[in-house]
Amino acid sequence: MNLAEGVQIVSFGLLGLAMIGAALGVVLLQNIVYSAFLLGGVFISISGLYLLLNADFVAAAQVLIYVGAVNVLILFAIMLVNKQEDFDPIIGRWVRQGATALVCFGLFSLLGVMVLQTSWSSSTSGAKPAVDTTVLLGEHFFSDFLLPFELASVLLLMALVGAIVIARREYLPEEIVSPQQQPPLTLPERARQPIAISAGTSSSPQSTSE
Amino acid sequence: MQLQYFLLLAAALFSIGIYGLVTSRNAVRVLMSIELMLNAVNLNLLAFSSFLDPQGIKGQVFAVFVITVAAAEAAVGLAIILSIYRNRDTVDMEQFNLLKW
Numbered sequence: 001m002n003l004a005e006g007v008q009i010v011s012f013g014l015l016g017l018a019m020i021g022a023a024l025g026v027v028l029l030q031n032i033v034y035s036a037f038l039l040g041g042v043f044i045s046i047s048g049l050y051l052l053l054n055a056d057f058v059a060a061a062q063v064l065i066y067v068g069a070v071n072v073l074i075l076f077a078i079m080l081v082n083k084q085e086d087f088d089p090i091i092g093r094w095v096r097q098g099a100t101a102l103v104c105f106g107l108f109s110l111l112g113v114m115v116l117q118t119s120w121s122s123s124t125s126g127a128k129p130a131v132d133t134t135v136l137l138g139e140h141f142f143s144d145f146l147l148p149f150e151l152a153s154v155l156l157l158m159a160l161v162g163a164i165v166i167a168r169r170e171y172l173p174e175e176i177v178s179p180q181q182q183p184p185l186t187l188p189e190r191a192r193q194p195i196a197i198s199a200g201t202s203s204s205p206q207s208t209s210e
Numbered sequence: 211m212q213l214q215y216f217l218l219l220a221a222a223l224f225s226i227g228i229y230g231l232v233t234s235r236n237a238v239r240v241l242m243s244i245e246l247m248l249n250a251v252n253l254n255l256l257a258f259s260s261f262l263d264p265q266g267i268k269g270q271v272f273a274v275f276v277i278t279v280a281a282a283e284a285a286v287g288l289a290i291i292l293s294i295y296r297n298r299d300t301v302d303m304e305q306f307n308l309l310k311w
């Protein structure tokens with residue numbers, strides 16, 4: 001990285017502020033569509049931080065995969081399940097939120113004290129950073145990380161097939177029943193009746209075999 | 211630039227992710243919080259890779275693997291949310307009690 005020290009500090013501050021603000025918006029805003037778009041802002045800010053850390057390939061992959069794939073997938077999921085529903089109020093919910101905020105702040109202060117107290121032995125801080133990170137990453141992937149690389153491809157295939165199998169509408173619910181009037185430990189889905197395929201009923205494909 | 215700044219930023223992002231994971235009631239927002247936490251881990255990995263191991267960039271290799279697993283997790287998680295939504299007609303986390311005693 002050939003940027004001057006001041007430029008690095010300023011861009012780090014701006015990117016960090018944008019990232020923390022957008023992440024707080026993701027968690028705290030009521031409208032979930034705003035949260036999804038702010039999540040894209042978080043990902044882009046993190047990609048800028050990766051550029052500050054001399055990781056250009058990972059920054060490009062971050063923009064491609066997170067902003068281009070994961071964020072769009074989340075937006076599609078919001079559109080598919082988007083129903084204006086008012087959640088039932090829970091008594092004492094602010095107690096839960098306050099306790100969680102307290103625990104999270106405690107965790108952050110613990111981590112911060114740990115980070116600031118530890119003397120990181122950056123003995124190689126004077127070393128020049130690697131220039132062509134893409135070539136180095138490719139060499140790592142195809143020499144000493146070959147087995148995890150192939151396993152990642154198998155994992156992606158399994159996730160693809162599994163997501164399609166889970167999300168496909170296999171059964172048809174008869175009517176939507178609320179969870180109160182439904183017997184416990186059952187699902188309202190019902191096996192689809194096989195459709196008779198013959199010459200006589202081809203005109204009315206809705207008729208099911210009885 | 212120092213290593214501590216990036217680690218503090220990643221710790222803050224991770225804490226925000228945990229807060230959203232515990233308190234949010236919309237199931238899609240839970241997935242967003244998980245993505246935030248995974249990104250905090252990636253930031254940690256790249257910071258260590260840049261400051262402690264600048265020549266052989268093994269941290270970036272691990273970050274790429276984490277990104278791969280995060281993409282697979284997002285796909286499967288959203289498929290599960292769609293399936294639950296079709297059965298329960300809600301995305302409220304408080305009503306997903308099918309496996310609860």
